[in-house]
Amino acid sequence: MGNDIDRDGVAKAYARWAPIYDLVFGAVFEKGRRASIAAADRVGGRVLDVGVGTGLSLSDYARTTRVCGVDLSEPMLRKAQERVKADKLTNVETLAVMDAKALAFADNTFDAVVAQYVITTVPDPEGTLDDFVRVLKSGGELILVNHIGAEAGSRKAFEAAFAPVARRLGWRPEFPWERLATWAERHAGVTMIERTPMPPLGHFSLIRYRKH
Numbered sequence: 001m002g003n004d005i006d007r008d009g010v011a012k013a014y015a016r017w018a019p020i021y022d023l024v025f026g027a028v029f030e031k032g033r034r035a036s037i038a039a040a041d042r043v044g045g046r047v048l049d050v051g052v053g054t055g056l057s058l059s060d061y062a063r064t065t066r067v068c069g070v071d072l073s074e075p076m077l078r079k080a081q082e083r084v085k086a087d088k089l090t091n092v093e094t095l096a097v098m099d100a101k102a103l104a105f106a107d108n109t110f111d112a113v114v115a116q117y118v119i120t121t122v123p124d125p126e127g128t129l130d131d132f133v134r135v136l137k138s139g140g141e142l143i144l145v146n147h148i149g150a151e152a153g154s155r156k157a158f159e160a161a162f163a164p165v166a167r168r169l170g171w172r173p174e175f176p177w178e179r180l181a182t183w184a185e186r187h188a189g190v191t192m193i194e195r196t197p198m199p200p201l202g203h204f205s206l207i208r209y210r211k212h
Contacts, residue, residue, distance in 0.1 A: 029116065029117060029145075029204075031198050031199045032116065032117070032145035032198040032199075032204045032206060033056070033057050033060070033116055033145065034060060035145065035196070035198060035206045036057075036114050036116055036143050036144075036145045036206060037057055037060045037061055037114070039112075039114075039141065039143045039194075039206070039208060040061065040065065040112045040114050040141070040143055041061060041062045041065050043111050043112040043140070043141050044062075044064065044065055044111065045065070045066070045110075045111030045112070046065075046066045046067075046068070046093075046109070046110050046111050047061070047065055047066065047067050047068070047110060047111065047112045047113070047114060048067075048068050048069075048070070048103075048105070048109075048110045048112070048113045048114070048135060049067055049068070049069045049070070049114045049115075049116075050070055050071075050100050050103075050113060050114065050115045050118055050132065051070075051071055051072075051100065051115055051116060051117065051118035051121070052069030052070060052071050052076075052077070052080055052095065053071055053073070053076045053079075053080065054076050054079040054080055054083065055069065055077075055079060055080025055081075055083040055084060055095070056083075057116065058080065058083060058084060058087075058089055058092055059083070059087050059089060061091065062091075063090070063091050064091070065091060066091055066093055067089075067091055067092045067093065068092075068093050068094045068095075068096075068105075068110075069092065069094070069095045069096075070095070070096050070097070070098035070100070070103070071095075071097065071098070072097065072098070072099060072100065073097075074097050077095050077096075077097060080095050081095055100115070100118060100122055100128045100131070100132075101122060101123075101124055101127050101128040101131055102131065103131050103132075103134075103135050105135045106135070107134055107135065108135070108136070108137045108138065109135045109136075109137070110135050110136055110137065110140060111136075111137055111140050111141075112136075112140055112141045112142075112143055113132045113133075113135065113136055113140070113141075113142050113143065114143045115132065115142075115143070115144050115145075115146075116144075116145045117145060117146060117147070117204075118144075118146070119144060119146050119175065119180075120146060120147055120175045125175070125179060125183075126179070126183045126186075129142070129183055129187070130187065133187065133189055133190060133209075133211055136211045137211070138211055138212065139210065139211065140210070140211050141193075141208055141209065141210055141211075142190065142208070142209040142210075142211065143206075143207075143208050144205075144206070144207040144208070144209075145198060145204055145205070145206050145207075146175070146204060146205060146207065147175060147203055147204050147205075148175060148176070148177050148180075148204070148205050180207065184209065189211060189212050190209040190210065190211055190212065191209065191210050191212065192207065192208070192209050193208045193209065193210050194206060194207065194208040195207050195208075
């Protein structure tokens with residue numbers, strides 16, 4: 001697959017979004033965000049939240065779940081750090097600037113990896129997913145919430161037309177389910193255990209994999 005999104009471009013886009021991200025996207029992404037966190041809390045233990053952004057989701061985790069958050073955007077993480085301090089989130093172990101495809105963690109570190117609305121914003125989705133699985137323990141869960149591109153109809157046409165603008169904003173709107181299915185088949189180290197449509201109007205999906 002070609003790299004149709006530029007890493008530095010994404011970082012700059014999200015630096016611009018940082019001051020207003022919660023206001024613009026908080027309500028839109030709430031259902032998927034809460035569903036992914038509930039799934040992670042059921043796993044428990046130590047969780048990696050990739051693309052933690054402004055930390056909007058951090059206070060939703062159970063205090064018994066230990067959380068490490070990473071993001072490419074330093075301005076976003078500054079807001080997350082303020083939130084951790086203000087809300088006294090003592091279960092948040094660390095927040096760090098990090099590339100999702102090159103996680104600075106050892107193999108088999110986490111019980112769950114959560115990535116909310118991340119896979120369509122990275123230059124190499126498949127390589128990024130590979131690194132998510134690498135840091136998971138055997139039996140651990142990879143929990144994604146993501147937009148999945150329409151396979152036909154007017155929404156597919158809209159996504160194709162909107163794609164150039166969306167890339168400048170930092171995401172890839174036409175991401176097809178086939179890419180995830182092909183990745184999982186090639187990887188052979190994970191099994192999909194859930195795919196559930198999420199609001200609004202099923203544009204997003206909660207997708208869970210278990211590492212063998």
